Amino acid sequence: MVIDSYSFLKKIIGRNAYNEIKEYARKIIPIATCILVALWVLSFIFHWGFISSLLNITTGTSLIFVAYIIGLIVLLDKGIDVVLEESNERYSRYTFPKEEPIGFKKTIVRGVTLVIFGFAAIILSNNYRNHYAFECETFLVDHQHQIYHLDCNNRCEIAKEADGLEKMKGYEIEESYKICYWCEEWAEDAEDEYNSNRYYRK
Numbered sequence: 001m002v003i004d005s006y007s008f009l010k011k012i013i014g015r016n017a018y019n020e021i022k023e024y025a026r027k028i029i030p031i032a033t034c035i036l037v038a039l040w041v042l043s044f045i046f047h048w049g050f051i052s053s054l055l056n057i058t059t060g061t062s063l064i065f066v067a068y069i070i071g072l073i074v075l076l077d078k079g080i081d082v083v084l085e086e087s088n089e090r091y092s093r094y095t096f097p098k099e100e101p102i103g104f105k106k107t108i109v110r111g112v113t114l115v116i117f118g119f120a121a122i123i124l125s126n127n128y129r130n131h132y133a134f135e136c137e138t139f140l141v142d143h144q145h146q147i148y149h150l151d152c153n154n155r156c157e158i159a160k161e162a163d164g165l166e167k168m169k170g171y172e173i174e175e176s177y178k179i180c181y182w183c184e185e186w187a188e189d190a191e192d193e194y195n196s197n198r199y200y201r202k
């Protein structure tokens with residue numbers, strides 16, 4: 001008699017793949033969580049470009065973060081113990097019972113809830129990394145006209161002609177200040193999402 005835990009997510013993912021993910025997740029998730037928390041805490045204290053680049057790689061919609069969330073969901077998922085049935089399938093000797101065992105509905109609720117939280121974590125951390133990227137970027141601020149220019153765009157004619165521009169980081173700029181029209185046009189042409197996001201306040 002072989003006993004294994006059975007859950008809604010395990011049914012969807014498949015027993016072997018699920019067990020494999022869970023095994024990896026046990027080793028990797030604690031370390032990855034510590035790294036992410038450390039980065040997050042550092043981002044509260046400092047406004048450094050390299051932290052922003054690291055957040056860009058490790059959070060939001062990046063593949064690393066999506067894999068992390070999948071691992072975390074599987075790790076936190078809990079099944080109920082069932083007796084496996086012998087099978088003639090090529091890849092597995094045992095399968096889960098065909099009839100839904102008692103308590104299976106609870107695993108559906110738990111699984112679906114975890115997936116919803118996972119999506120929320122991806123969206124929220126994506127917003128956060130974009131917001132932080134703006135905070136770390138340097139701009140040339142025109143206090144007289146309450147606008148800011150991109151420091152990296154040296155083709156802006158308005159910035160060239162303006163006097164007394166102050167170099168400031170995104171988080172230091174007043175909320176009411178707007179991005180310069182020409183710099184915005186230029187930023188919109190920036191190809192990847194990271195570059196186009198870090199020029200605007202989110």
Ligand SMILES: [Zn+2]
Pocket residue numbers: 148149150156157158159180181182183184
């Ligand atoms: Zn400009």
